[in-house]
Amino acid sequence: xxxxxxxxxxxxxxxxxxxxxxxxxxxxxxxxxxxxxxxxxxxxxxxxxxxxxxxxxxxxxxxxxxxxxxxxxxxxxxxxxxxxxxxxxxxxxxxxxxxxxxxxxxxxxxxxxxxxxxxxxxxxxxxxxxxxxxxxxxxxxxxxxxxxxxxxxxxxxxxxxxxxxxxxxxxxxxxxxxxxxxxxxxxxxxxxxxxxxxxxxxxxxxxxxxxxxxxxxxxxxxxxxxxxxxxxxxxxxxxxxxxxxxxxxxxxxxxxxxxxxxxxxxxxxxxxxxxxxxxxxxxxxxxxxxxxxxxxxxxxxxxxxxxxxxxxxxxxxxxxxxxxxxxxxxxxxxxxxxxxxxxxxxxxxxxxxxxxxx
Amino acid sequence: xxxxxxxxxxxxxxxxxxxxxxxxxxxxxxxxxxxxxxxxxxxxxxxxxxxxxxxxxxxxxxxxxxxxxxxxxxxxxxxxxxxxxxxxxxxxxxxxxxxxxxxxxxxxxxxxxxxxxxxxxxxxxxxxxxxxxxxxxxxxxxxxxxxxxxxxxxxxxxxxxxxxxxxxxxxxxxxxxxxxxxxxxxxxxxxxxxxxxxxxxxxxxxxxxxxxxxxxxxxxxxxxxxxxxxxxxxxxxxxxxxxxxxxxxxxxxxxxxxxxxxxxxxxxxxxxxxxxxxxxxxxxxxxxxxxxxxxxxxxxxxxxxxxxxxxxxxxxxxxxxxxxxxxxxxxxxxxxxx
Ligand SMILES: Cc1ncc(C[n+]2csc(CCOP(=O)(O)OP(=O)(O)O)c2C)c(N)n1
Ligand SMILES: [Mg+2]
Numbered sequence: 001x002x003x004x005x006x007x008x009x010x011x012x013x014x015x016x017x018x019x020x021x022x023x024x025x026x027x028x029x030x031x032x033x034x035x036x037x038x039x040x041x042x043x044x045x046x047x048x049x050x051x052x053x054x055x056x057x058x059x060x061x062x063x064x065x066x067x068x069x070x071x072x073x074x075x076x077x078x079x080x081x082x083x084x085x086x087x088x089x090x091x092x093x094x095x096x097x098x099x100x101x102x103x104x105x106x107x108x109x110x111x112x113x114x115x116x117x118x119x120x121x122x123x124x125x126x127x128x129x130x131x132x133x134x135x136x137x138x139x140x141x142x143x144x145x146x147x148x149x150x151x152x153x154x155x156x157x158x159x160x161x162x163x164x165x166x167x168x169x170x171x172x173x174x175x176x177x178x179x180x181x182x183x184x185x186x187x188x189x190x191x192x193x194x195x196x197x198x199x200x201x202x203x204x205x206x207x208x209x210x211x212x213x214x215x216x217x218x219x220x221x222x223x224x225x226x227x228x229x230x231x232x233x234x235x236x237x238x239x240x241x242x243x244x245x246x247x248x249x250x251x252x253x254x255x256x257x258x259x260x261x262x263x264x265x266x267x268x269x270x271x272x273x274x275x276x277x278x279x280x281x282x283x284x285x286x287x288x289x290x291x292x293x294x295x296x297x298x299x300x301x302x303x304x305x306x307x308x309x310x311x312x313x314x315x316x317x318x319x320x321x322x323x324x325x326x327x328x329x330x331x332x333x334x335x336x337x338x339x340x341x342x343x344x345x346x347x348x349x350x351x352x353x354x355x356x357x358x
Numbered sequence: 359x360x361x362x363x364x365x366x367x368x369x370x371x372x373x374x375x376x377x378x379x380x381x382x383x384x385x386x387x388x389x390x391x392x393x394x395x396x397x398x399x400x401x402x403x404x405x406x407x408x409x410x411x412x413x414x415x416x417x418x419x420x421x422x423x424x425x426x427x428x429x430x431x432x433x434x435x436x437x438x439x440x441x442x443x444x445x446x447x448x449x450x451x452x453x454x455x456x457x458x459x460x461x462x463x464x465x466x467x468x469x470x471x472x473x474x475x476x477x478x479x480x481x482x483x484x485x486x487x488x489x490x491x492x493x494x495x496x497x498x499x500x501x502x503x504x505x506x507x508x509x510x511x512x513x514x515x516x517x518x519x520x521x522x523x524x525x526x527x528x529x530x531x532x533x534x535x536x537x538x539x540x541x542x543x544x545x546x547x548x549x550x551x552x553x554x555x556x557x558x559x560x561x562x563x564x565x566x567x568x569x570x571x572x573x574x575x576x577x578x579x580x581x582x583x584x585x586x587x588x589x590x591x592x593x594x595x596x597x598x599x600x601x602x603x604x605x606x607x608x609x610x611x612x613x614x615x616x617x618x619x620x621x622x623x624x625x626x627x628x629x630x631x632x633x634x635x636x637x638x639x640x641x642x643x644x645x646x647x648x649x650x651x652x653x654x655x656x657x658x659x660x661x662x663x664x665x666x667x668x669x670x671x672x673x674x675x676x677x678x679x680x681x682x683x684x685x686x687x688x689x690x691x692x693x694x695x696x
Contacts, residue, residue, distance in 0.1 A: 117462075117464060118458075118461070118462040118463075119462050119463050119464070122463075122466045123430075123463055123466060123467055124466055124467060125466075129430070130459075130462050130463060130467075134450060134454045134455075137419075137423060137450060137451060137454065137455060139423075140419065140420050140423030140424055140426075140427065140451075141423055141426045141427040141430065141455070142427060143423075143424055143427060144423065144424040144425065144426055144427015144428040144429075144430070144431065145427040145428070145430055145431045146427070147424070147427070147428060147431075148427065148428050148430070148431020148432060148433055149431060151409070151431075151433070152431070152432070170419060170447075171419050171420070171423060171450075171451075174415075174417040174419055174420035174423070175420065175423070177415050177417065177420070178414070178415060178417070178420050178424055181415055332464070335464075335465070336460050336461040336463075336464050336465040337460070337461055337499055337500055338460070338500070338502070338523075338524045338599075339460070339465075339468065339523040339524055342552075342598070342599035342600075343599060343600075343602060343603075344599065344600060344602070
């Protein structure tokens with residue numbers, strides 16, 4: 001195979017400039033249909049509102065912690081829109097907006113972060129793996145799942161989300177290698193938001209771009225402007241199509257920015273300047289898509305208002321649902337360790353019962 | 359009944375599982391055409407094809423992680439770690455995912471997978487090829503840990519492990535790979551999974567052993583019998599779940615107990631067993647529960663491994679210290695005085 005086929009574009013693929021005007025798109029990528037772009041816009045509005053609501057819930061003590069994806073909405077939404085319902089998604093802790101956009105119940109999504117259980121939704125029913133905390137470990141699971149789909153004769157694709165920092169972990173590299181060797185239908189989607197907690201990209205990697213990490217493994221790779229929804233969706237569409245039609249794995253790096261601290265508990269002023277954050281405000285993915293769609297005359301003020309109304313409704317529902325205290329059954333602690341509790345676990349359950357009765 | 363080596367019995371178990379259940383997949387390093395460095399997977403690729411038994415790239419976390427994804431997708435992976443110490447790169451996958459996925463998802467996902475690990479020493483292996491790593495796994499909630507000592511148990515415990523709905527760490531004492539025994543392969547017998555076996559009955563003391571030290575315990579019991587001491591030998595077979603009932607019944611009967619493990623002793627499985635026995639058998643005990651273990655040293659070079667490994671003599675010395683003469687055990691007192 002010629003290396004040229006694998007190489008990413010030398011500059012991130014872009015369809016829409018920061019001011020919302022269309023730029024000459026690179027060859028080989030299609031502008032997604034208008035209806036999907038409008039759907040993306042609506043979802044980004046809801047996603048951003050959900051994200052803001054979740055951060056607010058931490059202040060009210062309703063959530064233990066929340067890693068915000070504000071500024072990364074184009075990635076969150078495009079990742080979901082590029083997949084079919086029977087495709088699998090392997091997300092990280094940062095990807096709650098994507099999960100909510102995929103239609104998962106927001107309270108179930110937030111169950112991990114409110115401390116109710118480690119995963120609140122049903123991964124088998126939703127085809128969304130538990131949000132993964134040990135960095136990069138989910139990428140190799142995604143490869144295994146992709147191989148499972150292939151073996152069962154399904155034409156499903158698996159998408160694994162990962163952050164820029166996660167691409168330094170060994171498991172990411174093992175996953176790339178396995179995916180390539182197994183020719184697995186998997187898309188690795190790197191949201192390069194420029195920080196791993198406090199550590200900036202420059203200290204994380206000396207690669208010309210993280211997208212180049214696919215090349216050594218024989219994986220088609222691309223880099224894209226992660227705040228340009230049109231570009232992200234277009235590139236992910238191509239990547240998913242490539243994987244679905246037997247082309248093997250695909251790696252996409254999206255250049256974006258984490259506008260908020262790592263989590264609500266983090267103090268970003270200790271490691272980055274305010275000016276840097278302000279510069280990225282100008283590249284805001286939601287404003288950019290809105291200007292672009294308005295400019296093309298396909299999005300009117302009414303539709304924008306309707307999207308914001310829907311977002312407010314959604315946030316109100318989240319607030320209300322999160323107001324109820326989660327139920328917790330102490331005996332459930334012993335229930336899922338094994339399919340059938342061992343004699344030792346049954347003894348310990350009895351011990352807890354005697355403590356609770358006192 | 360046929361006579362097989364433990365290696366052959368394991369091979370037969372894999373073959374029968376592959377034949378009976380389409381979801382079973384075997385993979386790892388060199389397990390394909392070569393048949394594994396210990397030949398446990400000999401002939402499986404030939405019989406079942408590359409789709410069912412295949413070589414992976416060299417990356418142990420990847421092997422385990424791939425198995426996690428395949429098990430989530432409905433398959434039953436049976437994977438091989440080439441040697442005990444080479445499973446360490448996979449420890450994060452094992453401890454953070456294999457052991458926890460069922461619990462994390464409230465039982466909505468399960469991982470029916472088996473991780474086979476040739477372990478322990480006694481074969482003159484160089485460094486990194488002789489570790490007794492069972493305690494790491496046994497200490498991790500959510501993992502079952504199994505280790506056979508006979509060819510027949512090797513066959514049935516592996517079949518049971520593959521059929522189990524939960525992940526099983528299947529630890530194969532490599533120095534017993536070539537020891538032969540009668541096996542009932544193919545001819546279903548009462549389940550041994552989760553049950554210890556009383557391999558020899560006796561009334562004077564109980565020797566509790568597992569994996570590589572089971573033959574050591576049996577040899578010690580033979581020697582003791584010649585001197586008129588009647589030792590009972592319990593083979594755990596399954597470390598997790600632990601069979602308290604069988605061990606406790608034996609010690610309550612004999613009143614004395616020596617726990618034997620090849621692994622270094624500190625914070626090991628033997629310590630757990632000793633604690634459990636004294637918690638449950640205190641009023642039946644005529645002497646403290648003693649442990650016979652490897653020393654708390656990194657595994658020694660081959661020329662010195664015989665000094666490290668618990669043998670029948672070390673076991674018999676411990677038995678002598680079980681206060682049959684009602685004298686206190688001087689070993690520890692002497693140590694404190696000096
Ligand atoms: C194996 C592992 N090491 C360390 C951590 C602690 N940790 C949590 S998030 C994080 C930063 C990850 O950065 P990145 O991959 O860029 O993702 P982002 O948080 O920016 O979305 C670290 C170090 C972890 N979760 N897992
Ligand atoms: Mg990051």
